[in-house]
Amino acid sequence: MKIPHFLTTPTRGVARASAPAAEGGTVPTDAGSILSIALDIGAEILRAGGEVHRVEDTVNRICHAYGAEAVDVFAITSLITAEVRMPDGSFATHNRRVPTTYNHLSRLEALNALSRTICKHPISVEEVNARLRDIREYRPVPEWLCYVGGMLSTGGFAIFFGGSLWDGLAAAVIAFFLTLFARLRPLRINGMVKSLISSFAAGVLSVACVRIGFGTHVDKIIIGTIMLEIPGLSFGNALRDLLCGDTLAGTMRLIQALIQTLMIALGYMAALVLFNQQIGG
Amino acid sequence: MSNPVIMLITATISTFGFSIPFYVHPRRLPVATLGGILTCSVYLLAAHFLGGELIPNMLAALVGAGFSEIMARVTKAPVPVYMMPSVITLVPGSKLYETMFGIVTGDYATAATAGMSTLEIALGIAGGIVIASVLGIVFRPRSHAPTGH
Structure with missing residues (x-):
């Protein structure tokens, strides 16, 4: 534990959401994939008009649900930056810039529900992406x-x-x-x-x-x-x-x-x- | 002030209509509209019995925001879904207009009075939301508390 993480882990920021696709719908365990999922959802919450503390809280909880040891997340109205550390010592740091926001309270609600689902039962990257796609195209009223x-x-x-x-x-x-x-x-x-x-x-x-x-x-x-x-x-x-x-x-x-x-x-x-x-x- | 019955009816229509462009889910519309009616009723009652601007707006915003915090927990929806429709009727559009009109027509006395009223109302609403939100944070259920801090 005394050895700095960056010396022991060559995987920093390498694993993107697409990486575990070859394994076919398994729940991600590497820092990069987990953080990527969490930030995708966090950025979408910010975009849909959610509060910043909700974004930070969501990213935090999702990373922990996937087994992260420590999560450091900081968000402002147009940027989310986060680092996640796994129990095996690997870690990842990602940023998301959110240039435009709109007010879409139904999407905010759906994202909140997705976050709750993940916290109860972690799901695969493919499923998260599929659900995010659904939420992005979600039109509750004509x-x-x-x-x-x-x-x-x-x-x-x-x-x-x-x-x-x-x-x-x-x-x-x-x-x-x-x-x-x-x-x-x-x-x-x-x-x-x-x-x-x-x-x-x-x-x-x-x-x-x-x-x-x-x-x-x-x-x-x-x-x-x-x-x-x-x-x-x-x-x-x-x-x-x-x-x-x-x-x-x-x-x-x-x-x-x-x-x-x-x-x-x-x-x-x-x-x-x-x-x-x-x-x- | 115009007829309170007409005000309540139009407030209901406005709150309902206002929620749609913000994409409040149709399932949440009845409760969101109810929040608007509640806030407007409290405002009208408080304005009638207490007078002034600050206290009625604060009380109404407190009730509206408190209602939003409670209903958000009951229905497991994010607070802004109910907060926005609940307090929209309190927004001092009319005072803001008077301020602008006063400035444009050179009637600075009216502009100053209306401007102060706008600020007073805004402070009242903010105060009400602040109190309700603080209570909401204090009484946050354990399962909702952030993990790993």
Whole structure:
């Protein structure tokens, strides 16, 4: 045990998830495969909108379930780095960069269930990969329902904050276009810029709706659309991360959410300035 | 403030609708929506009897987040699945708008008041979530505790 691990183990980081495939569905026992599985699941949790402490906890537990002796994992909102040591002294160190995240709570739930399954009964690399593939393609509701959901919530909030039924309908129509914009996959632009454009468009569309007589209160329509844009889940996760001791990750997420809110405010303010000048002139 | 009955109905619709683009599983939608209704009811009651912004929002967020923590354990789902729909109705969209409108129209007095209200509400919500989450961490079941630390 006194000999440093790197002298005794030539296997560092060699074994990837594909390595034990030749053996045909056996439960992995080497450090590289185990860590690879754990990080695949951890990265997917981060991507689906999970908290950082959940990612660290999951990687930790999965590695232990496969028989690791010690696990050191550190994650922030865009990176997971981990080292695992086996009882025989071999070890592996892997990193995963998670550049983009989206909010997909069903996938988060499925990943959590997969992690529970592994902790109860370790499964082979092939099975983990197959299940991860299923989870990545998991669509619990058809795409068009997301539009309906966005329209319902935005319309509801416009009325909730004191708007009329027509205001609610106008807000719902605008929400359709906002959802469409948010879901444009080929549009690879910065998330912050996307928020700015989206909120500016929401402001302009709200004014336009009232101008043509569809809805009466610009403010209520705008408030309805604001609720759709605000990164609520990020704020919640940031608080939970901060409380669990992941100060760095929580701070990063909190600042990210604050800047995004600022961008949203700037977008709406630009639309309002435009609108005010038109009235003045 | 508008009619509480209308507010509750629209809050229900909004919470339900809001959960769908976040892909809350259809199986979890009823409980998630219930969390939103609960939070909104507590807010309306507290706002009526206590007044102010900080305390009603904190109480409502505490109840909503506490509900999420409990239901997450009961149904073995991750907490964010219920947390997000439960507290969404508290988000100060209206105050944020007033702040922006005040700045744009040069009415800085209104902007400052509304801006402070926005912060106050945000602090209230954060406080409620913090209390519920701390309780959730303290009362974490043994089997869920991280191993090997």
